[in-house]
Amino acid sequence: SGESRPHIVLLPSAGMGHLVPFGRLAVALSSSHGCDVSMATAVPTVSAAESRHLEALFVAYPSVRRLDLQLAPLDESRFPGADPFFLRFEAMRRSLPSLLGPLVAGASASALVTDIALSSVVIPVARDLGLPCHVLFTASAAMLSFCAHFPAYLDANSAGSGGGMGDVDVPGVYRIPKSSIPQALHDPNHLFTQQFVANGRGLVHAAGVLVNTFDGLEPEAVAALRDGAVAAGFPPVFAVGPLRPVTFPTTDEPEGKKKDYYYMEWLDAQPARSVVYVSFGSRKALSRDQMLELAAGLEASGHRFLWVVKGAVVDKDDAEGLADLLGGEEFLDRVKPRALVTKAWVEQEAVLRHAAVGAFVSHCGWNSVTEAARSGVPVLAWPRFGDQRVNAGVVARAGLGKWVEGWSWEGEDGVVTAEEVAEKIKSVMADDDGAKKAARVRNAAEAATAEGGSSYRNLAEFVGRCRG
Ligand code: BUP
Numbered sequence: 170s171g172e173s174r175p176h177i178v179l180l181p182s183a184g185m186g187h188l189v190p191f192g193r194l195a196v197a198l199s200s201s202h203g204c205d206v207s208m209a210t211a212v213p214t215v216s217a218a219e220s221r222h223l224e225a226l227f228v229a230y231p232s233v234r235r236l237d238l239q240l241a242p243l244d245e246s247r248f249p250g251a252d253p254f255f256l257r258f259e260a261m262r263r264s265l266p267s268l269l270g271p272l273v274a275g276a277s278a279s280a281l282v283t284d285i286a287l288s289s290v291v292i293p294v295a296r297d298l299g300l301p302c303h304v305l306f307t308a309s310a311a312m313l314s315f316c317a318h319f320p321a322y323l324d325a326n327s328a329g330s331g332g333g334m335g336d337v338d339v340p341g342v343y344r345i346p347k348s349s350i351p352q353a354l355h356d357p358n359h360l361f362t363q364q365f366v367a368n369g370r371g372l373v374h375a376a377g378v379l380v381n382t383f384d385g386l387e388p389e390a391v392a393a394l395r396d397g398a399v400a401a402g403f404p405p406v407f408a409v410g411p412l413r414p415v416t417f418p419t420t421d422e423p424e425g426k427k428k429d430y431y432y433m434e435w436l437d438a439q440p441a442r443s444v445v446y447v448s449f450g451s452r453k454a455l456s457r458d459q460m461l462e463l464a465a466g467l468e469a470s471g472h473r474f475l476w477v478v479k480g481a482v483v484d485k486d487d488a489e490g491l492a493d494l495l496g497g498e499e500f501l502d503r504v505k506p507r508a509l510v511t512k513a514w515v516e517q518e519a520v521l522r523h524a525a526v527g528a529f530v531s532h533c534g535w536n537s538v539t540e541a542a543r544s545g546v547p548v549l550a551w552p553r554f555g556d557q558r559v560n561a562g563v564v565a566r567a568g569l570g571k572w573v574e575g576w577s578w579e580g581e582d583g584v585v586t587a588e589e590v591a592e593k594i595k596s597v598m599a600d601d602d603g604a605k606k607a608a609r610v611r612n613a614a615e616a617a618t619a620e621g622g623s624s625y626r627n628l629a630e631f632v633g634r635c636r637g
Contacts, residue, residue: 175635176205178278182286183257185451192226193412195233202632207234229417240264258286280635289371301376308535310382310390312556314342316369317400341398349558381410385613407627411539414518442527447476449532459584466590473507528597533560545611547603568606
């Protein structure tokens with residue numbers, strides 16, 4: 170009936186980049202849009218950050234029900250050298266066809282929202298179960314348009330000139346240069362490529378696609394997806410972002426500190442817009458050489474900074490101390506008067522919203538970009554792998570920040586020197602025009618997510634469809 174309360178089961182995959190927007194969607198649906206919500210997760214998670222995040226979410230929002238997935242073990246020796254998060258996607262993709270039926274029957278679900286990484290296996294099963302299945306695309310609309318078009322590009326390319334990746338012209342959107350295409354996709358046999366292509370082909374069979382962006386941030390991509398320019402017969406697209414962050418007390422403070430927001434207190438003591446916040450996300454450390462150049466560059470910039478340092482692919486393996494990562498205690502001692510360097514998790518959204526923060530040196534994981542957009546902090550984009558270069562392109566187009574395109578992932582063009590880092594940080598911190606543009610993006614994000622705004626209405630429309 171039109172008045173019934175839909176029960177929506179959410180199926181995130183793995184990695185903070187995926188869990189974070191699913192948690193935000195869960196809370197938005199249950200707190201603001203009158204839905205019953207369950208979230209199915211597989212434990213143990215790949216990283217410690219994920220399990221802490223889930224624990225905190227389910228404690229803070231008991232209305233979001235937790236469902237457990239018991240995955241069949243995956244023979245990892247068949248995928249030598251594969252990224253642990255891609256392996257988890259694969260394990261979930263293999264287990265879900267048999268797990269999904271009992272799961273949704275037990276939960277009396279009325280609709281499913283699957284992560285893009287699982288979508289090509291979940292959508293057909295949902296159809297057999299008679300459940301509408303939407304996809305939450307956790308990256309940008311630009312990346313969604315690329316994902317939707319890429320299978321057609323491959324088909325045309327292998328039929329024609331005989332292979333080799335070139336620039337990819339996404340119909341109705343823009344050209345994605347070869348150098349911005351995720352590295353893994355250059356190899357057709359890569360595990361991630363096989364998943365990505367299957368998911369891209371399957372998108373047309375989804376009931377709809379939710380994407381964590383807003384019309385004003387990516388007007389070309391959103392319009393082209395909606396009017397069928399990217400792929401004929403593409404399902405309805407709901408731009409519902411930037412999804413509102415969910416806040417809960419952090420549980421990851423360094424040894425000996427009280428469980429409080431010590432970094433927020435530190436920020437409170439800094440002048441307005443004086444601090445450079447530096448984070449390359451929760452995955453994959455910088456090379457040792459790049460880390461040292463970045464440290465020297467931050468020091469040479471003369472600015473205050475808050476730097477979240479990561480040392481491994483998965484945080485559980487990240488045992489090395491801060492001083493070891495940064496080549497000794499001396500650096501930490503020298504910058505102590507004006508810097509906070511930490512390996513611990515910080516509530517990034519709260520940091521970005523703090524008045525002391527004047528710029529964000531970011532790897533451009535999509536969640537980080539949406540958080541910068543919400544807070545209006547200008548980004549100095551330093552993308553490294555995956556979809557990050559496409560996202561950096563969005564940042565530059567939208568006026569949210571600057572992307573020095575020569576800055577690359579290490580190993581390709583070598584390291585970015587301390588001098589360059591210092592110079593770019595100084596110029597971003599001095600750029601009043603850039604700050605104004607970023608503030609305009611923030612205003613547009615606020616308008617989109619406020620009641621009655623485009624993203625709010627799109628989410629309400631999606632919920633209306635789940636009522637059936
Ligand atoms: Br690190 C770190 N605190 O200390 P992205 C990250 N985050 O809140 P990624 C913190 O994790 P993938 C920290 O705000 C964002 O919501 C951050 O997601 C939060 O990049 C999330 O930005 C990280 O999409 O994920 O981690 O590289 O590669 O899976 O997209």
